[in-house]
Amino acid sequence: MRRAILVAFAAACSARPTARPAAPPPPPPAVQVRPAAVGPSIYELPIAMADSKGATISLGVNAGHPTLISMFYGSCVAACPALIGAIGHILDQLPPASRDDVRVLLVSFDPARDTPARLAELVRSHRLDARWTLAAPSELDARTLAAVLGIRYRVVADGEFFHTSAIVTLDRDGREIARMEGLGDPGALIAALGD
Amino acid sequence: MRSLAIVALSAGIAAAGPARVGPGIYHPAYPASPSEREVAVAAFWLDREPVTNADYLAFVRAAPEWSRGRARSLFVDKDYLGHWRSSDDLGTALPKAPVVRVSWFSARAYCAWRGGRLPREAEWELAAAADARHRDASADPAFQAQILKWYARPTPAILPAVGGAANAWGVRDLHGLVWEWVEDFTASLVTSDSRDPTRSQVCGAEAAASKDPSAYATFMRTAFRGSLDGRDTATSLGFRCAYDRSPR
């Protein structure tokens, strides 16, 4: 039922007028929906990552839960703490039932530096609870995931990156249902996650 | 006698494997950050020509999960290999023409199959800065003008075969035939509206304006890469492979 509602939401957000019902159309979406990404699950990608506990996990570690996924690097001093703060804020806005069900996966594109120990330290310093997973794949797989999620990053110096910030909402099966580019208004993401 | 020798020699070169490119310093015409005004590029090997329709056909026969109709929608869009008659038949597409309508994921899979990878942007740009005689012709206005001229022309319906003149590294067709995928295309940080001075989407990127006209060709390549997603295909977009050691 929930999936049907989320899928219906996705269909309504895609801009095809013939599919739209006779009711007034929604206002222009603050959040971009890429119709092409709605369909396959990103968990199809065979990506293995090392998490903050040193365990090897797969991308689909949160299958069965709606998940917010994004990418970052641990040495980032401005945008990434802001990203973590934005996601925290989104979680706080959710109704209690969703709040416990949602998961967060942050994937590093700096595996050389973001070792399990470094990731563990970030979990500690940001006080992230059990819903959060921080993990680092290989460099090749980081590029792959970035290409799938539409996130861009560039090495500009040792340990320094320029990158975009996007928070992508995945349904329980890993299909993208909403995304937020940059750190703006999370209203539609919250709507996508709430019931 | 000498002309025969030259013909034999060039045939030998054409049949030879990838060209060794670098090591070198790549000077981006438009550095994305102050620390990137000079980028050191280690030596690598690069296909002398783009991957052709015939090459790619061999790949999909060996790895049918990448053939048209079977490749997953996560990795390719609906126009994947659309210029072939069927998933196994080139039809009117020339065997020796560069393969196009391939996504980044499928190009990477091909290069992995060949024991290589896609070239990185700095590697590709280092190779592409050469004209027939100089390894770095990026300051030559005639060279830049030629490239810009090609960018101004629409793509022909049927692409011609590979085999243009070799540049100073022995590599052909880096300009004038197709756009080419690079491994780190997601590092192209031209945001979709190139006039945004604040760029709240991007942590710390430089302004995207250049006063140096020779930057425009590079800039247009960056803009093109910036418009793509990994599963996108296009009629003028192909690729070639790079290798960390000579495959021979």
Add this chain to the structure above:
Amino acid sequence: MAWRGMAVAVVLGVLAKTSLLLLVASACHASSAAPTDDFIEVVPASSQPDVTSTPVGHPLIAQLTTAPEVPAKIFRNHPAHVIVNLTVNEVEKEIAPGVRYTFWTFGGDVPGKFIRVRQGDVVEIHLKNDPSSKMPHNIDLHAVSGPGGGAESTFTAPGHESHFTFRATKPGLYVYHCATAPVPMHVANGMYGMIFVEPPGGLPAVNHEYYIMQGELYTVGKYHAPGLQAFDMDKGIDERPTYVLFDGAEGSLVGDKALTAKTGDTIRIFFGNGGPNLDSNFHVIGTIFDRVYTEGGSIAQEHVQTTLVPSGGAAIVELTVEAPGTYAIVDHALFRAFNKGAVGQLKVTGPSRSDLFSAKQADVAYAGGPVEAPRLRTDGDPVLQMGESTFGRICAACHQPNGLGLPGQFPPLARSDYLAKQPKEVIIGHLLHGLQGPVTVLGMTYNGTMPPLAFLSDNEIAAVLTYVRASFGNSLSRITPDEVSRVRGQTASAP
């Protein structure tokens, strides 16, 4: 706002003329195939124009036109959801005979398609980039209130399509253009057009509406160099265009492609300037613009000869053509009109209006006005010396010392066509017998009296005539005392 008053007047006029027709609002829009809504809904005159209600019913497909045509006026009285289908094509076109250029276009032509929507409309742009395109493209519409004007939401790779929606909250005539890096190059290659957000009630009716857009081309080859021309980035940066064109080509509005009208017609031109660099000085030779909505805004200036339109700006001009003929449309920075192609034509047919404008009424010779000639040197020539002194004593009083005479009173002797044409005997006769009655010299008629000077001797008359015929810019033959004597003897009794 000037338009609101006119809209109310239109509605009142409709009320007065038609009986009450109540049309169901949603039924008007049921057919999404209809490009325009022709039904006029009756609205109580006291209500405010509706620019904020949420559109209902199926979306309309916007009717798009190619310059110089303009889509039909919008009559509906409420906002609608409008879909605009725009395809980017990179296409080679002729810009002058034998000269070609590869343009990047919105809809296959330069300028791009004209979009016409109503204030309050929710506009959904479907931007498609043809698969044969080499470059990614996007669109920035100046009618959009929001960062980038839509550019970020419409970045489209070749063979892809982007959708973007905005509300047209403010009326006016707005430029749109591609904003993909490098932006000036995309605009210079023809990626500009216009969107008109019509105020509620629309603009007053005119006989013709036309769409003209100006833009520059920067080519490697010189002006009119034949063949396919390449874009010249250096010339673009230095703002040295090779061509300045209306509607993407020389001759786009010339000859059989000229704009047309009949005498007495009112014409409205939606004029835009795509740039990328130059301002335009828009002028139609032989007319005065009755009204110019400067910069495409809501307030009109009246009686304007030439209006300045900035790069990336627009103007709505209205004019009435009274007399028949061909009127040149130009950028009044004239080297652009004459040497770079910024000229078009408006051909007006109908009965002539000689009360307003005459054709050429007279064409007479004009040998130049009286101009003082350098003084003749008379030393060493006793005849000339005698002539000079006689002239000064007798002739100069009327004909003036410089031989220029007095306009209307005494004819000039300087560069005299009369002296040149008349036989010597006639001239001698004037001095002997005087002259009465009209005489025309250098285009002017003199009706005075010249007294007879028969008291002068033959020598003196011959000398003064010789002097005058060699002076004051004249270069005529000498006269001898014998010739004078002969005339004196012949015409002794003539009046």
